[in-house]
Amino acid sequence: NAGVMQNPRHLVRRRGQEARLRCSPMKGHSHVYWYRQLPEEGLKFMVYLQKENIIDESGMPKERFSAEFPKEGPSILRIQQVVRGDSAAYFCASSPPGGAGETQYFGPGTRLLVL
Amino acid sequence: RKEVEQDPGPFNVPEGATVAFNCTYSNSASQSFFWYRQDCRKEPKLLMSVYSSGNEDGRFTAQLNRASQYISLLIRDSKLSDSATYLCVVLGGSQGNLIFGKGTKLSVKP
Numbered sequence: 001n002a003g004v005m006q007n008p009r010h011l012v013r014r015r016g017q018e019a020r021l022r023c024s025p026m027k028g029h030s031h032v033y034w035y036r037q038l039p040e041e042g043l044k045f046m047v048y049l050q051k052e053n054i055i056d057e058s059g060m061p062k063e064r065f066s067a068e069f070p071k072e073g074p075s076i077l078r079i080q081q082v083v084r085g086d087s088a089a090y091f092c093a094s095s096p097p098g099g100a101g102e103t104q105y106f107g108p109g110t111r112l113l114v115l
Numbered sequence: 116r117k118e119v120e121q122d123p124g125p126f127n128v129p130e131g132a133t134v135a136f137n138c139t140y141s142n143s144a145s146q147s148f149f150w151y152r153q154d155c156r157k158e159p160k161l162l163m164s165v166y167s168s169g170n171e172d173g174r175f176t177a178q179l180n181r182a183s184q185y186i187s188l189l190i191r192d193s194k195l196s197d198s199a200t201y202l203c204v205v206l207g208g209s210q211g212n213l214i215f216g217k218g219t220k221l222s223v224k225p
Binding site for chain 1: 119147156157158159160161164202206207211212213214215216217218
């Protein structure tokens with residue numbers, strides 16, 4: 001039973017480019033969460049999605065960031081016109097349906113470096 | 116006041132030592148609490164949930180004091196493999212987002 005999968009594991013972008021981060025939840029999980037961890041900081045919640053719905057995006061920056069979880073395929077976190085401050089580890093987590101998100105399983109993360 | 120606060124450490128202890136970490140949280144309505152472990156450049160992994168009655172899992176004991184909004188983790192007989200950053204985590208609201216402390220770094224030396 002594969003765990004949460006994220007790709008790419010490492011991503012290098014130049015300022016102004018777009019970054020697309022993908023997350024495939026565990027089999028049977030319908031809830032996906034994205035978190036960002038800046039260097040030397042704790043993880044910060046960004047967005048919570050269910051299939052085709054954004055449930056809570058209170059942690060998303062107001063500009064340049066968007067997320068989706070389509071009916072088919074992985075969840076995508078998209079960062080447009082990246083800046084150096086976007087350099088961080090982005091972790092995705094998933095949880096099974098029916099709960100309140102207490103049990104979240106984390107993927108290995110995508111480390112984004114903006115040059 | 117930060118939502119979840121922890122002493123960043125580092126805690127440098129010899130093998131076999133007992134070490135305790137503390138954490139405070141600001142939202143008195145919080146209902147669910149956890150300790151996660153994060154190894155360097157890895158994802159966080161759930162160590163244990165924290166219950167009001169206190170709970171133990173092998174060498175690890177977690178305690179919750181709702182009145183003081185305080186959570187603790189005790190590690191007995193420390194092993195080299197316990198070296199990691201320990202994250203205090205609170206479930207934030209009904210939507211399931213986890214609120215993480217910045218973590219306490221533990222280094223167990225031979």
